[in-house]
Amino acid sequence: MSEVRDEGPFYHGTKADLREGDLLSAGFRSxxxxxVVMNHIYFTALRDGAGLAAELAPGAAAPRVYAVEPTGPFEDDPNVTDKKFPGNPTRSYRSRDPLRIVGEVTDWTRQTPEALAQWQERLAELRADERGEIIN
Incomplete structure (x- = not known):
């Protein structure tokens, strides 16, 4: 894993109802x-980026953003860093080790229904594009 110079704080967006001290682990579907079953758990240092991920996650539950702490080494997320955003301006990371929930964050910016629909369209296009492969 490469050296990462971001000290956080870090966030993870999901629709899961979690508690302080819970661990988020790899091994679940993308x-x-x-x-695709993921070999890594993903997180970001951008609260609103985690919020977007939460809103795009499948399921009917409410989107949630959690402050997390990595329990092991982590690296830049190559799915966005190398392919689309050199230098990692999205401050997106991944780890094979669990993330510990340190609390829920409620002051993140929600997407408008129109913006969320645009993101969902982009995801549908990505799923349909065979080149939209995930680096796992």
């Missing part, structure tokens, strides 16, 4: 390509 929100973006459900046929």
């Amino acid at each position: 929100n973006y390509r459900p046929e």
Whole structure:
């Protein structure tokens, strides 16, 4: 894993109802390509980025953003860093080790229904595009 110079705080967006001290682990299906079981757990240092991920996560539950702390080494997320945003301006990371929930965050910016619909359209296009492969 590469050296990461971001000290956080870090966030994870989901529709899961979690508690302080819970651990988030790899090994679950991707929100973006459900046929892929993820080898990493993903997180960001941008609260609103985690909020967007929460809103795009499948399911009818309310989107939630949690402050998290990595329990092991982590690296830049190559799915966005190398492919789309060199230098990691999205401050997106991944780890094979669990993330510990340190609390829920409620002051993140929600997407408008129009913006959320645009994001969902982009995801549908990504799923349909065979080149939209996830680096797992």
